[in-house]
Amino acid sequence: MEVFHLAELKKTPTPKFMKFAACILHWYDQNKRDLPWRQDPIPYHIWLSEILMQQTRIEQGTPYYLRFVEAFPTVHDLAAAPEEKVMKLWQGLGYYNRARNLHATARYISRECGGVFPDSYKDLLSLKGVGSYTASAIASICFGEARAVVDGNVYRVLSRYYGIDSPIDRPPGQREFQALANSLLPKTRRGDYNQGIMEFGAMQCRPKNPRCSTCPLQEGCQAHRQGRIVELPVKAGKTKVKKEYLHFALALDPKGEFRVQQRPVKGYWPRLYEFPGLKLDREESSERIQESLRKELNMEPATELRQLHEQPIKHQLSHRVLQLFFWSTEEVYEMGVEQRQEALSKIEGFAWPVPLAEFLQRMKF
DNA sequence: AAGACGGGGGT
DNA sequence: ACCCCAGTCTT
Numbered sequence: 001m002e003v004f005h006l007a008e009l010k011k012t013p014t015p016k017f018m019k020f021a022a023c024i025l026h027w028y029d030q031n032k033r034d035l036p037w038r039q040d041p042i043p044y045h046i047w048l049s050e051i052l053m054q055q056t057r058i059e060q061g062t063p064y065y066l067r068f069v070e071a072f073p074t075v076h077d078l079a080a081a082p083e084e085k086v087m088k089l090w091q092g093l094g095y096y097n098r099a100r101n102l103h104a105t106a107r108y109i110s111r112e113c114g115g116v117f118p119d120s121y122k123d124l125l126s127l128k129g130v131g132s133y134t135a136s137a138i139a140s141i142c143f144g145e146a147r148a149v150v151d152g153n154v155y156r157v158l159s160r161y162y163g164i165d166s167p168i169d170r171p172p173g174q175r176e177f178q179a180l181a182n183s184l185l186p187k188t189r190r191g192d193y194n195q196g197i198m199e200f201g202a203m204q205c206r207p208k209n210p211r212c213s214t215c216p217l218q219e220g221c222q223a224h225r226q227g228r229i230v231e232l233p234v235k236a237g238k239t240k241v242k243k244e245y246l247h248f249a250l251a252l253d254p255k256g257e258f259r260v261q262q263r264p265v266k267g268y269w270p271r272l273y274e275f276p277g278l279k280l281d282r283e284e285s286s287e288r289i290q291e292s293l294r295k296e297l298n299m300e301p302a303t304e305l306r307q308l309h310e311q312p313i314k315h316q317l318s319h320r321v322l323q324l325f326f327w328s329t330e331e332v333y334e335m336g337v338e339q340r341q342e343a344l345s346k347i348e349g350f351a352w353p354v355p356l357a358e359f360l361q362r363m364k365f
Numbered sequence: 366a367a368g369a370c371g372g373g374g375g376t
Numbered sequence: 377a378c379c380c381c382a383g384t385c386t387t
Contacts, residue, residue: 049382050382050383052382053381053382053383054381054382054383054384055370055371055372055380055381055382055383055384056371056372056373056381056382056383057373057374057380057381057382058381058382059373059374060372060373060374060381061381061382092371092372092373093371093372094370094371094372094373095370095371095372095383095384096370096371097370097384097385098370098383098384101384101385128384128385129383129384129385130384131383131384131385132383132384133382133383133384134382134383134384137382149382151381151382151383152380152381152382152383153381153382154382169367170366170367171366171367194382195382198382199382201382202381202382207375207379207380207381208375208376208379208380209375209376235379267369267370268369268370268371269370269371270370315371315372316371316372317369317370317371317372318368318369318370318371318372319368319369319370320369320370353371354371354372354373366387367386367387368385368386368387369384369385369386369387370383370384370385370386372381373380373381374379374380374381375378375379375380376377376378376379
């Protein structure tokens, strides 16, 4: 019988002959995080967690998950909730159409399906906000169906382990990785394996500073062998960000009320609240901006507008860099059809974009 | 096939 | 500054 040092056993817990999936499962059993939706694979909980976590770090999304299951214990509760309540709970998480799709799907499941979720990939895929990744996740985790998930973690793990440099943000590369992921799927514990490879990508095979020295897959890893860890995965990407300058006019009403409106359905921050104002594509002089604001809001030509802060408030979106400016005026200008006038205590309950919510907080002081 | 769509955290 | 995150939908 051969004798190993304990340190060596910990460093290489997986013998070479273990297949990729077995190694992932073994690692997952020893290293998985204790996440609230992992108690029991209830479809409502798994679906809710998957929608919340799309393009979102687990650490950021988990508090939202806990608040959602507390507020809406069943899909019927979510379906019955007013949209404003759902949006307010979602405030700050971004990608706000996810919340509307979530609500629409909850109503569909509640009314058309008696609260019972579809139990196959194919049927799950037809739900709003559920694409191939989420359908695969729910089908495998809840129903053991043979569907391989491919998310950002899986792209990273597979591109490194197999040394594949096809761009992960282009359809050909995405098809290639999906096919590879499918071929690696084990015959048992598919849900655990899918969660395992994602967990492995998040905790071990991280984007920056991956933990190669303690990696159980190091020996078979092409990228590690070739010193290409930092280059993989490859992205073709690079869509450039546009600049926008948003100017908001705050009419300081004697009663302490604020003029507010909802943003259009299309574009960023869909139907979230904002103050009346205008969008410019370039920097302008203070005079030009005031002139445009007065014209936009049908104000008297002589009305004075004062900027409420020195520096513009910068805000970064996926494809835009915003600079926000807040102006104040004494004039009670004509109310637009889209606009409402409400007390501060009331509008605080609305769903606001983060930089406007922050500004609102500062207004209270 | 390529863009649009957020906000937070890491380096 | 730039990259990335348990992706999906629209054009």
